[in-house]
Amino acid sequence: MRKLALLAGLVAMGTVPAFAQTAPITFNARGLVAVSDADMAASAFIDGKLLRDNAVKDKLATIKFPLQRGGKTFESIIVSNSALTYSKSIAVPKNGGLAYVLDARVSPSDDVTEYKNTMQEFPEGQKLTVVDIVNLSAPKQKFAFAVGKNPTAIDINKNELMVATSEVGKELVFLEVNEDGKPTRLAHLPAQLDSTRIIDLSFHPNGNYLAVTLDQTKEVGLYRIVRDGAGKLKNIEMIGKPFKAGNNPATGKFSADGKHYFVLDTKGTVGKATGEGELMVIEFSLDGSAEHKVVSKTPVGLNPGAFAVNPEGTMIVTANVGKSAQPWTETNAGGGSSLTLLKVGADGAMTKVADYPVNGIMPQSVAFDKDGSNVAVAIYEYLDYGNRTGGIEFYSVAKGDTPALTKQPGRISVERGCHTIRVIP
Known part of the structure; x- marks a missing residue:
């Protein structure tokens, strides 16, 4: 008993080593929302073999922080969703409350076990599901x-x-919603494009512009949102012309101040690229007086799938699939996933700091917490037989002139196929 009392006194004085007081997972936010597509293994992106369990369904999980060991880590419900997108399959308002989940591709019939081309042959979806996440425990x-x-x-x-x-005449669908998430206004906006589809889009921080990535032409473009005197959307109009941006532009994000637009060039289809991806910095001419252009490119890892910018705008982390999604019979299957840490200057210029190995197959989403002190990474699945799950892994962030990532010891297991996460600060 005297030893226990002494230990308690040392803890109170702060003389016990830090590791004895540090939780296995630290993440400074109210919560996380994660969606998992259970319809196929990660390797189905490569060989088309779904390796599915028809009893396992797509899920949405809500995770409340701080975590409590012995309590329920998260709550999950069945919500149909799809990993066959470019990292923007879910939207959550900054203050949480609701989650808007796209179902780009629906579950195939139970007897379907394989496709020649997974990205093209999966049955088309068309649904947007609204989920109440006010209570993260329910x-x-x-x-x-x-x-x-x-x-x-x-x-x-x-x-x-x-x-x-991808529907003609509905290339861009605008929705104004009330506090319950119900649409109070809907508009189908003219995309002003020929024979190409929009695979990614991002609102400018001021809400008056929309950046888009185009599939077949491998271009990036910018729309102005035309508003009436009350600030309501009237229409959109293209500013300048879409322009070529790398070999295979995918997901993009504006900097917090809206001065720069970051876009991943994956260099190939999901999991199949053979060369390092790049993160591009784009300078848009918002008034149309000059041409839009790529002002810099920085190498990241092989097969990058997503990235996150810290709240200060000084760091970016990309999640790289590497060759981890290869069929398990292939050499080095399940390995090679990584995170790439980049420093960002005030002018948008990026410098690669380091690559960090990731334990898991096909990390497809990454997010900073509210103060940029930690990073969460969505893991599609692990090289596990038997009880196959997905997960969320965590890294601590060292800030300053020499930033770094440190793997946290804990992880959260969620439904297999975890592909997108969103933070509720």
């Missing part, structure tokens, strides 16, 4: 409605949603 599916065939991306600006779909 998420509830509210309602769902059709937005257009194969919705590929969604983004949110206050109470406005923009959805990209």
Whole structure:
């Protein structure tokens, strides 16, 4: 008993080594939302073999911080979703409360076990599901409605949603929603494009512009959102011309001040690229007086799938699939995933700091917490037989002139196929 009392006194005085007081997972936010596509193994992106369990369903999980050992780590409900997108399959307002989940591709019939081309042959979806996440311990599916065939991306600006779909005449679907998530206004906006589809979109921080990535032409473009005197959307208009951006531009994000637009060049389709990806910095001419252009490129890892910018705008972390999604019979299958840490200057110029190995297959989403002190990474699955799960791994961030990432010892197990996470600060 005297030893226990002495230990308690040392803890109170702060003389016990830090590791004795540090939780296995630290993440400074109210919560996380994660979606998992259970319809196929990660390797199905490569060989088309789904390796599915028809009894396992797509899930949305809500995680509340701080975590309590012995208590329930998260709550999950069945919500249909798809990993066959470019990292923008879910939108969550900054203050949480609701989650808007796209179902780009629906579950195939139970007897389907393989496709020649997974990205092209999966049955088309068209649904947007609204989920109540006010209580992170009890998420509830509210309602769902059709937005257009194969919705590929969604983004949110206050109470406005923009959805990209592959349906002619519905390439861009604008929704104004009330506090319950119900649409109070819907508009199908002219994309002003020929024979190409929008696979990614991002609102500018001021809500008056929309950046898009185009599939077939491998271009990036910019729209101005035309508003009336009350600030309501009237229409959109293209500013300048879409322009070539790398070999295979995918997901993008604006800097917090809106001066720069970052876009991943994956160099190939998901999991199949053979050369390092790049993160591009784009300078848009918002008034149309000059041409949009790529001002710099920085190498990241092989097969990058997503990236996150810290709140200060001084660091970026990319999640790189590497060759981890290869069929398990292949050499080095399940390995090679990584994170790439980049420093960002005030002018948007990037410097690669280091690569960090990731334990898991196909990291497809990454997010900083509210003060940029920690990073969460979505893991599609692990090289595990038997009880196959996905997960969320965590890294601590060292800030300053020499930033670094340090792997945290704990992880959260979620449904297999975890592909997108969003932070509720």
